[in-house]
Structure formats: C-alpha cells, structure tokens
Amino acid sequence: MSQEIANPNPGELREVVAALVSRHGPKWLRFVVRIVGNPVDAEDVLQEAVQRVLARNRRLGSEDEVRMYLGRAIANRAIELYHWRRRERRRSLPLEDCLDTAVPDQGAQRDLEELEFRAERERLLDLIGEGLAHLPAKQYEALRLTLFERPHTSIRDAGLERGIPYSTLRHRSVQGIRRLQKFVRRALRSSEF
Numbered sequence: 001m002s003q004e005i006a007n008p009n010p011g012e013l014r015e016v017v018a019a020l021v022s023r024h025g026p027k028w029l030r031f032v033v034r035i036v037g038n039p040v041d042a043e044d045v046l047q048e049a050v051q052r053v054l055a056r057n058r059r060l061g062s063e064d065e066v067r068m069y070l071g072r073a074i075a076n077r078a079i080e081l082y083h084w085r086r087r088e089r090r091r092s093l094p095l096e097d098c099l100d101t102a103v104p105d106q107g108a109q110r111d112l113e114e115l116e117f118r119a120e121r122e123r124l125l126d127l128i129g130e131g132l133a134h135l136p137a138k139q140y141e142a143l144r145l146t147l148f149e150r151p152h153t154s155i156r157d158a159g160l161e162r163g164i165p166y167s168t169l170r171h172r173s174v175q176g177i178r179r180l181q182k183f184v185r186r187a188l189r190s191s192e193f
Contacts, residue, residue: 013057016066017050024067028074035078036085045081049074124184131183139176146173 021028025046032042053066053073060066132140145158146169153161159169 013066014054016063017053017070020063020067020070021046021050024071028071032074032078035082041081042078045077046074049077052077127184127187128180130187131180134183135176135179139172139179142169142172143176143180145169 029039029042029046032045033039036042036045049070050073053070058069060069132143135143142164145162145164146153146155149158155170155173156166158164159166162169
C-alpha cells in the first residue's frame with residue numbers, strides 16, 4: 001500500500017494526492033465540516049490545503065507520509081478559518097452593540113430577552129440536576145471528579161487520587177455526559193408539546 005515516492009516530481013505528487021483525496025476525501029470533508037460548520041466552506045478548505053501541498057512540492061518518502069502531510073494541511077487550514085471567523089465576529093461585536101443602543105425602544109426588548117434567557121438557563125440547570133440524580137453512582141462519581149470538583153485537575157490525576165484507572169474514569173465520564181445529554185434532550189422535547 002505504501003509506495004515509495006522519494007524525490008517526487010510534480011506529476012507524481014499530483015497523482016498521489018489525487019488518489020488520496022479520492023480515497024480519503026469524504027472522511028476529511030466530514031472532519032472539516034465539524035470545524036467550520038458549512039459544507040461549502042469545507043470544500044474550499046480541502047481545495048486550498050491540496051493547493052498548498054502541491055505548491056510546496058515537499059519531498060516525502062511514501063504515500064503514507066503524503067497522506068499524513070495532506071491531512072495535517074487540511075486540519076491546519078480548517079483551524080485557521082475557524083480562528084479567522086472568530087476574530088471577525090469579535091471585531092464586529094462592538095459595532096453591533098453600538099447600533100443596538102442607538103435604536104430607540106430597544107431596551108425593553110433586550111430586557112424581555114434577558115428574562116427569557118435567564119428563565120431558560122434556570123430550567124436547564126434544574127434539568128441537569130435531575131439528570132445527575134438519575135445517573136448510576138459510578139458515572140455520577142466520575143462526573144463529580146472530572147467536572148465538578150477542582151476543574152484544574154486532569155482526569156488522569158483525579159483517577160490516581162481515587163485509585164481508578166484513567167481509561168475507566170474517562171469511559172464513565174463520557175457515558176455519564178451522554179446519559180445526561182439524552183435526559184435533557186428528552187425532557188426538552190417532552191415539554192415542547
């Protein structure tokens with residue numbers, strides 16, 4: 001599977017990259033969509049990363065190295081786009097705040113939205129408390145150790161303190177979070193009707 005492409009010429013590299021994109025493209029595209037949140041932007045990220053790799057024409061020893069290099073280029077480009085968008089949102093936020101305060105009678109609307117937000121937040125906190133009470137004891141303990149107590153402690157350190165293997169504590173935490181999410185979703189769906 002791993003063919004040697006030491007000292008590739010641009011044509012060979014292009015063929016290897018094309019084969020890799022056709023083989024792994026859908027998986028890479030799903031990964032990028034999770035980061036950027038938009039399939040169209042994800043395709044652009046994939047194309048830009050491929051262009052970067054081809055333009056760089058770096059010497060790689062095997063197809064596996066090209067695959068790893070291309071995968072890293074795709075991830076880097078997706079993360080760059082994510083951070084760029086976040087910076088743009090931050091830049092535009094003060095302007096939006098200024099415009100909101102300039103509009104008359106906006107204060108009453110904002111106060112109502114704030115009250116609704118607080119009520120919704122309180123309801124969610126109550127549901128989370130109920131969901132925690134319904135968790136199995138070991139999953140509740142795992143969540144308490146990893147999330148609710150000292151938040152600066154890693155899962156590994158929390159497990160060492162209690163004599164629980166890292167993988168076991170991590171599994172219990174993940175399962176507890178999943179159960180909690182399922183409980184909250186179910187409660188929210190049932191209250192919509």
